[in-house]
Amino acid sequence: MSAPPSKFDAERDRKSDSLLYDIAKHAKAAANHRSALRDRIYHAHKLGYDHAVIADTAGVTLSAVEACIEQVEALIEQSDLVYAGG
Numbered sequence: 001m002s003a004p005p006s007k008f009d010a011e012r013d014r015k016s017d018s019l020l021y022d023i024a025k026h027a028k029a030a031a032n033h034r035s036a037l038r039d040r041i042y043h044a045h046k047l048g049y050d051h052a053v054i055a056d057t058a059g060v061t062l063s064a065v066e067a068c069i070e071q072v073e074a075l076i077e078q079s080d081l082v083y084a085g086g
Helices: 007-016 018-046 051-058 062-085
Strands: none
Touching (some): 018 051, 018 062, 051 062
């Protein structure tokens, strides 16, 4: 297992290729936002919001909302099985 990158490594990467550094930075931010959106979609589902309303509000398709909910439920089920086997 390798050590996490240091501040020096990040500064070196930023200076050596600022475009790739920006891509990596924005990709990480986007992943965090996708994760937050997925959590909120699932929470709205659990509260009983209509999936079409969630999709319209999020600016995505109904099938994307339903796929997101299925993905979260599969992750929860997998997590429950891991902890049950403990």
